[in-house]
Amino acid sequence: MDWFFWVVIGVIGVALIAAGIIVAVSNRRHRELEAGRQAELEATVAGEDVVVAPAEPGTEPLAPEPEAVPAEPAVSEPEPVAVEPEPAATLEAPEAPLTRWSRLRRRLSGSNNALARALADLLSVDKIDADVWDDFETTLITSDLGVGPATELTEALRRQLAVDGVADPAKAREVLRAELLKLVDPSLDRSLNLTPATEGDPAVVLVVGVNGTGKTTTVGKLARVLVAERKTVVLGAADTFRAAAAEQLATWGERVGVETVRSDVDGADPASVAFDAVAKGVADGTDVVLVDTAGRLHTKTGLMDELGKVKRVIEKKAPVTEVLLVLDATTGQNGMTQARIFSEVVDVTGIVLTKLDGSAKGGIVVQVQRELGVPVKLVGLGEGVDDLAPFDPEGFVQGILGE
Numbered sequence: 001m002d003w004f005f006w007v008v009i010g011v012i013g014v015a016l017i018a019a020g021i022i023v024a025v026s027n028r029r030h031r032e033l034e035a036g037r038q039a040e041l042e043a044t045v046a047g048e049d050v051v052v053a054p055a056e057p058g059t060e061p062l063a064p065e066p067e068a069v070p071a072e073p074a075v076s077e078p079e080p081v082a083v084e085p086e087p088a089a090t091l092e093a094p095e096a097p098l099t100r101w102s103r104l105r106r107r108l109s110g111s112n113n114a115l116a117r118a119l120a121d122l123l124s125v126d127k128i129d130a131d132v133w134d135d136f137e138t139t140l141i142t143s144d145l146g147v148g149p150a151t152e153l154t155e156a157l158r159r160q161l162a163v164d165g166v167a168d169p170a171k172a173r174e175v176l177r178a179e180l181l182k183l184v185d186p187s188l189d190r191s192l193n194l195t196p197a198t199e200g201d202p203a204v205v206l207v208v209g210v211n212g213t214g215k216t217t218t219v220g221k222l223a224r225v226l227v228a229e230r231k232t233v234v235l236g237a238a239d240t241f242r243a244a245a246a247e248q249l250a251t252w253g254e255r256v257g258v259e260t261v262r263s264d265v266d267g268a269d270p271a272s273v274a275f276d277a278v279a280k281g282v283a284d285g286t287d288v289v290l291v292d293t294a295g296r297l298h299t300k301t302g303l304m305d306e307l308g309k310v311k312r313v314i315e316k317k318a319p320v321t322e323v324l325l326v327l328d329a330t331t332g333q334n335g336m337t338q339a340r341i342f343s344e345v346v347d348v349t350g351i352v353l354t355k356l357d358g359s360a361k362g363g364i365v366v367q368v369q370r371e372l373g374v375p376v377k378l379v380g381l382g383e384g385v386d387d388l389a390p391f392d393p394e395g396f397v398q399g400i401l402g403e
């Protein structure tokens with residue numbers, strides 16, 4: 001039995017050795033895994049986790065470790081779409097007219113303006129002789145002031161400086177400012193006529209001008225001015241020539257909560273749309289109806305027929321109280337030609353000068369008023385929704401002199 005005892009002891013010994021080896025290997029593997037986890041944790045705390053850090057657009061994460069992706073934030077945060085308010089449901093509150101001009105005045109071309117440059121050139125020479133005065137006058141003419149006003153202004157300045165014997169730049173600037181102001185004429189009534197002939201009727205403003213001058217934009221901006229003054233407004237999209245114009249106008253209206261009367265038919269009769277708009281204004285007891293027109297300059301008779309008919313048909317419902325001619329200040333003498341034609345076709349009562357922000361030729365204000373005998377009432381000084389302001393002569397003169 002001795003041999004049996006030793007076999008049993010041997011088997012138990014081998015089993016114990018094998019178990020010891022297994023435990024040792026398993027402990028080692030466990031320590032390695034622990035060390036790996038610790039390193040990963042430290043890297044994450046130090047902000048080195050490449051999966052968590054925002055990836056450069058268009059580049060793949062360097063080590064996309066699936067288990068290191070943090071918990072889905074989307075689960076606890078609301079969907080962006082769900083919390084966004086409906087834009088169409090929010091009406092805009094337009095800027096009050098009084099604050100517009102002070103904000104927009106600096107957009108006048110200032111020191112780039114031909115008038116400011118002419119004065120600077122004049123004052124930079126040691127001796128002002130006849131040639132210098134000629135140059136001065138020429139620069140004024142190129143600023144779209146018109147020949148008559150340019151000559152008057154040169155003569156006035158020449159006389160004044162001679163009388164005072166002045167070469168003082170500040171004094172010369174003072175004289176130029178005063179003379180320019182006289183030409184711009186602060187005594188003109190620049191308010192819009194929004195008083196209806198019959199009480200209870202709406203005031204009707206007809207907006208005319210060549211395509212692209214900024215008519216539709218002006219009607220939209222003007223609606224905002226009136227809404228800011230707490231007036232009720234209806235828009236008439238009588239520019240039926242360009243299909244997108246009615247859409248553009250309706251968008252302006254929607255933003256300030258104003259209705260637009262338009263036709264669904266392309267090329268519909270503009271007079272009929274204008275009539276419907278004014279009829280709606282009368283029925284609703286609206287304060288002001290603004291009518292946008294097409295004003296194609298195909299032929300003078302064609303234009304006369306079209307605008308004449310629009311006005312006649314409107315007046316079956318309520319008299320037109322204001323006819324605003326929109327002119328693009330950057331078109332210079334072309335704009336003057338358009339102005340002459342329109343004033344022969346329709347009885348213009350006020351001028352809207354658009355794009356003055358992009359023109360170094362503010363002199364057109366003087367020329368157009370003088371030729372048409374009609375005041376500039378509003379100016380456009382940018383493409384922004386509130387970039388239309390009542391015209392202020394003093395501010396305008398200071399602005400174009402770069403003050």
Ligand SMILES: Nc1nc2c(ncn2[C@@H]2O[C@H](COP(=O)(O)OP(=O)(O)OP(=O)(O)O)[C@@H](O)[C@H]2O)c(=O)[nH]1
Pocket residue numbers: 209210211212213214215216217218239242245293294354355356357358379380381382383387
């Ligand atoms: N910089 C500047 N751009 C303006 C101003 N007024 C209008 N515009 C721009 O001039 C362009 C033409 O404006 P519209 O209002 O479409 O011109 P429109 O006369 O109605 O043209 P039609 O609809 O084709 O008859 C648009 O891009 C306007 O944003 C302004 O005062 N300054």
